[in-house]
Amino acid sequence: MNYYMIxxxxxxxxxxxxxxxxxxxxxxxxxxxxxxxxxxxxxxxxDSAGIQARYFLNNIYYEHLPSGYNxxxxxxxxxxSDDAISINNNEPEIYKLFMGRYSAVSRLTDMEWGGYYQxxxxxxxxxxxxxxVPFNLTYINVLGETKPLNYTMKAExxxxxxxxxxxxxxxYGGVPLIGDNVYVLGxxxxxxRNTFAQCIDYIVRELDEIKDDLRSLPMADATEFAHAPxxxxxxxxxxxxxxYAASPLFNEKPLEAGNELIGxxxxxxxxxxxxxxxxxxxxDQYGPKGKGTLNLxxxxxxxxxxxxxxxxxxxxxFRPVGKNKSIETANGxxxxxxxSLGNGNTNPTQxxxxxxxxxxxxxxxxxxxxxxxxxxxxxxxxxxxHHGSHWLxxxxxxxxxxxxxxxxxxxxxxxxxxAKFMKDYxxxxxxxxxxxxxxxxxxxxxxxxxAEALNEVALAGGTIDNKEVLNSLIQLRKRAGIExxxxxxxxxxxxxxxxxxxxxxxxxxxxxxEMAFEEQRYWDIRRWRIAEDIFKEPLKGLNIQxxxxxxxxxxxxxxxxxxxxxxxxxxxxxSEVIKNxxxxxxxxx
Numbered sequence: 382m383n384y385y386m387i388x389x390x391x392x393x394x395x396x397x398x399x400x401x402x403x404x405x406x407x408x409x410x411x412x413x414x415x416x417x418x419x420x421x422x423x424x425x426x427x428d429s430a431g432i433q434a435r436y437f438l439n440n441i442y443y444e445h446l447p448s449g450y451n452x453x454x455x456x457x458x459x460x461x462s463d464d465a466i467s468i469n470n471n472e473p474e475i476y477k478l479f480m481g482r483y484s485a486v487s488r489l490t491d492m493e494w495g496g497y498y499q500x501x502x503x504x505x506x507x508x509x510x511x512x513x514v515p516f517n518l519t520y521i522n523v524l525g526e527t528k529p530l531n532y533t534m535k536a537e538x539x540x541x542x543x544x545x546x547x548x549x550x551x552x553y554g555g556v557p558l559i560g561d562n563v564y565v566l567g568x569x570x571x572x573x574r575n576t577f578a579q580c581i582d583y584i585v586r587e588l589d590e591i592k593d594d595l596r597s598l599p600m601a602d603a604t605e606f607a608h609a610p611x612x613x614x615x616x617x618x619x620x621x622x623x624x625y626a627a628s629p630l631f632n633e634k635p636l637e638a639g640n641e642l643i644g645x646x647x648x649x650x651x652x653x654x655x656x657x658x659x660x661x662x663x664x665d666q667y668g669p670k671g672k673g674t675l676n677l678x679x680x681x682x683x684x685x686x687x688x689x690x691x692x693x694x695x696x697x698x699f700r701p702v703g704k705n706k707s708i709e710t711a712n713g714x715x716x717x718x719x720x721s722l723g724n725g726n727t728n729p730t731q732x733x734x735x736x737x738x739x740x741x742x743x744x745x746x747x748x749x750x751x752x753x754x755x756x757x758x759x760x761x762x763x764x765x766x767h768h769g770s771h772w773l774x775x776x777x778x779x780x781x782x783x784x785x786x787x788x789x790x791x792x793x794x795x796x797x798x799x800a801k802f803m804k805d806y807x808x809x810x811x812x813x814x815x816x817x818x819x820x821x822x823x824x825x826x827x828x829x830x831x832a833e834a835l836n837e838v839a840l841a842g843g844t845i846d847n848k849e850v851l852n853s854l855i856q857l858r859k860r861a862g863i864e865x866x867x868x869x870x871x872x873x874x875x876x877x878x879x880x881x882x883x884x885x886x887x888x889x890x891x892x893x894x895e896m897a898f899e900e901q902r903y904w905d906i907r908r909w910r911i912a913e914d915i916f917k918e919p920l921k922g923l924n925i926q927x928x929x930x931x932x933x934x935x936x937x938x939x940x941x942x943x944x945x946x947x948x949x950x951x952x953x954x955x956s957e958v959i960k961n962x963x964x965x966x967x968x969x970x
Contacts (some may be wrong), residue, residue, distance in 0.1 A: 445500035485952035536594035554643035614698035627652035628908035650841035660831035697822035716785035720811035731921035742872015759862035780925035795922030
C-alpha cells in the first residue's frame, strides 16, 4: 500500500469522524464535553472492526512522524552540519540553525517541543482507551500467537511514545515524563524535568516491555501494515538510544559536570557494553546468521526507493513518503526543465566529498590530479553529483556559470548536488514518479552502532574480539563496491594491527559516508562532542575552471561559523519556563 493509499485512509476516516460529529450534535450530544464524545466515538464498544481507533493511531503516524526530506523549510537537516549547505543564500531557517541564530523565544523548525508532547498525549489517549474496543480483527505477534488487534495497537502507541521522548531527549536532555497521564485544561502540570538517566531508563524499559506484542518481519499483512513498527524496530531503537546514552556528550564529557538533566552524574564505560549488546542482540536474532530476515540490500541506491519490489532486507522502520518526483525536483541539478527540472536545494560540501574513500578502501588525499573523482568509493557517486557526473543522459557541467550551475540569484556554491535517495538517472531523460521512503532505521546503521560501541569498549580498556568490529565494516564496504585487497580487509587494518584509537576515526568516517543525509551527522557531531572542533574549519566547495581540455579544481571556503558549546542542547521554549515554575532551562540559555 503506497503513501497515497495510507493518506487517503487517514482523510477518509477523518471525513467520517467529522460527519458523525455533525450528526451527533443534532441528536443532542453537544451537551457532553467534546473530548468525552470524541473518545466514546473513537474507542467504541460497538466498533468490532476498530475503524475509528485505527484511524486515530494512523493519524499519530501521519501527523507526528515527519519525513526528513527537505524537512527544514525546504532543506535537509544535514545542511546545518559540515556535510552540506543550502542553495538558498537569503538566510533560510537552515542557515540560522547552522549559525546558531535562535533562542528560547526565537524558535526554528527542528526545535520542536509541543509537537512531540502532542504526539505523546495522543499515544496516551489510545493506550488508556483501546482495550474497550471489542476487536474481531487479529494479528500474529512475534511469538507466533494470534491476538486481538488492540494488543499491537497499544504496543505501537508505546513505541511511538518512546520515539517522541527520544527525539526530545537528544534535543534537550532530560524532559518531564508524564507516564500514561492525559492532561486537560485546568490540570496542574507544573512538572519538573526528569533526569537524563531516568528518561533513558524509561525509553529502554518501554521498548523491552512491548517488543513481543509487535509483529515481526516478514509481515503476513505487510500490504496494510508495512509502516508499523516491529520487534526489529524496537531492538533497533534500543540500540540507538543506548549508543547515544554512552556517547561523550552524555557520559564522558558532559557539558556541565554534575548536571543530571543533561547527562549522567559520572562516567561509566559499561554503558558502551550495553549499547554493543543491544546492537548484537538484533544482529544475532535477525541478521544473516539468525532468522535471516535482515541483511544489507544488494543495491545501496535502492534502499530508499524500493520496498514494494520485495528485495530490500535492510529496511527496519520507515515512513512512506509518496509516489512522486518531489525529491528529484527539489534537489536535482540546475540546468534542466520540464520533467527534468531540479532546484538544486542541497549542496554537499567538499568536506563531505573528501571523507569518501578511494576504491581500494584507503583514505582520500587531496592532490592536483585532473580527476579527483576517479577510483573513489562508489558511494560517492550514489550520494553526490559532481562535475563530470552522468545524469539525465548528459554529462554535468557544474562550474559556476556552466550549463548545470548557471550564474544567477541562486547557484550551487560548492559545485555539487545531492544524488542520494534518487533512482539511477544516468541514462534517463526525465524524472519519473517513484515511491520514496524516509528510512528511520536500517540494518546498515545497526552494524555501525555495533562497531562503534564495541570499539569504545576496547578504548575504555575492555577486551573485545576486534574481528567483530572489522567484520561489521567489511560488510558495508563490500556492499559498496570497495576492492577487497590481497587479504580481504577492504582497506581496513588486519586484526593484528588493530588500534582502537585509529579505529574510532575510521568508524566515525564510515558512518559519515554510509549515512549521509539521513539525519545522523547533525546529531553525531553533537553526541561525540566534536562540533566545537568541526566548526573551527570552514565549509568548503570547489572553484572549477575549464581551460581547453584541462579542468582545474580549486578548493574555496564557502561558509564559516563558530560553535558555542551551549548549542549542544536546544533551549527549552521560554513559554514553558515562564508558565512552569519547576522547569529548569538548559545551561547558558
